[in-house]
Amino acid sequence: MTASTSTDALPAPPPPGTAAADTKDARPSLGSRLVARASGGVVQVFLILVALLWLMPTLGLLISSLRDPTDIATSGWWEVFTQPAQLTASNYSGLLDNDVIAGSLPTTLLITVPSTVLVVVIGSLAGYAFAWMDFPGRDWWFLLVVGLLVVPVQVALIPVAKLFGVVGLFETTPGVVIFHTAFGLPFAIFLLRNFFAEIPRELLEAARLDGANEIRLFTRVVMPLGGPAIASLGIFQFLWVWNDMLVALIFADSGSPPITVALQQQVRQFGNNIDVLAPGAFVSMVIPLAVFFAFQRQFVTGVMAGAVK
Numbered sequence: 001m002t003a004s005t006s007t008d009a010l011p012a013p014p015p016p017g018t019a020a021a022d023t024k025d026a027r028p029s030l031g032s033r034l035v036a037r038a039s040g041g042v043v044q045v046f047l048i049l050v051a052l053l054w055l056m057p058t059l060g061l062l063i064s065s066l067r068d069p070t071d072i073a074t075s076g077w078w079e080v081f082t083q084p085a086q087l088t089a090s091n092y093s094g095l096l097d098n099d100v101i102a103g104s105l106p107t108t109l110l111i112t113v114p115s116t117v118l119v120v121v122i123g124s125l126a127g128y129a130f131a132w133m134d135f136p137g138r139d140w141w142f143l144l145v146v147g148l149l150v151v152p153v154q155v156a157l158i159p160v161a162k163l164f165g166v167v168g169l170f171e172t173t174p175g176v177v178i179f180h181t182a183f184g185l186p187f188a189i190f191l192l193r194n195f196f197a198e199i200p201r202e203l204l205e206a207a208r209l210d211g212a213n214e215i216r217l218f219t220r221v222v223m224p225l226g227g228p229a230i231a232s233l234g235i236f237q238f239l240w241v242w243n244d245m246l247v248a249l250i251f252a253d254s255g256s257p258p259i260t261v262a263l264q265q266q267v268r269q270f271g272n273n274i275d276v277l278a279p280g281a282f283v284s285m286v287i288p289l290a291v292f293f294a295f296q297r298q299f300v301t302g303v304m305a306g307a308v309k
Helices: 019-025 030-038 041-065 069-074 077-081 090-097 099-132 138-148 153-167 173-196 201-209 214-225 227-242 246-251 259-269 274-294 296-308
Strands: none
Touching: 041 077, 041 274, 069 274, 090 099, 090 274, 099 138, 099 173, 099 214, 099 227, 099 259, 099 274, 138 173, 153 173, 153 246, 173 227, 173 246, 201 214, 214 227, 227 274, 246 259, 259 274, 274 296
16 A cells, blocks of 8 residues: 555645635735724724813803903903912802893793603603504604604794784793694604604513503503603703793793893893803703703613614
8 A cells, every 4th residue: 555645635725715715815904904903092082082172162161151251351261271260150149140040040941841841741652652553544644743844943933923922822931832842742753653663562462461551551661661762852852942042032921031032132231241141151051961961871872772773
């Protein structure tokens, strides 16, 4: 018996196009190598710089609200880092003594909180009905709701103003709440209906087999599962109503305006009243920021869940 040659014992090379040949010949592209290198500390440093740049106006407003008007007129807000003695809380003391600004905060809360709660509650109920209840014309009604999303607020200002004048709601806080609720509902219904429709049908059927009616099904099953989307909606609605000026300028009570209109009145009456405008603007900005950061986790969860679905 003759011994086999060494070449016979070697395995044959893989034919071109096979996985082994492709793995051997594969080389990461230049773009892939750049992305791999940039995915580390370089991107993190860049994002931190972008965040600091984004927060720069807020920091400048905060420092300006803590400086004397004379210092604001003669130097930039960054001078406080070399002269920290310029910081003072007298501007906020004067803000509390300003009846227009101090009174505008309760009015803003009386407008924002009911507008947010009503949109969340009514939108949740309507979203569940459009997602899981059968009634005549359901699809056509939902298409009407989607169509209302494209109606701009400016188109309805004059007709609604005339209607509110007839029924006695013009220049009243309930009138502003009704307006914000009406224009916030189409987006709320559209968002929550699409989110609720992704709930597994088997889960709802199992709850119905256990004897749950529609109300119990909505409160015990749908609402807990829709918490992230509802929190996201509440944050959007709160920020929109709190920062609104157009609707408040037209429909709110001129004797008790919200903070956006109150600040605008200060600009009109006192052109250089920076000791009131700076702290007032910061207070009007820090409250929605606090609401956002308080519900940040629910907001991110809702956005990610909507993106995955």
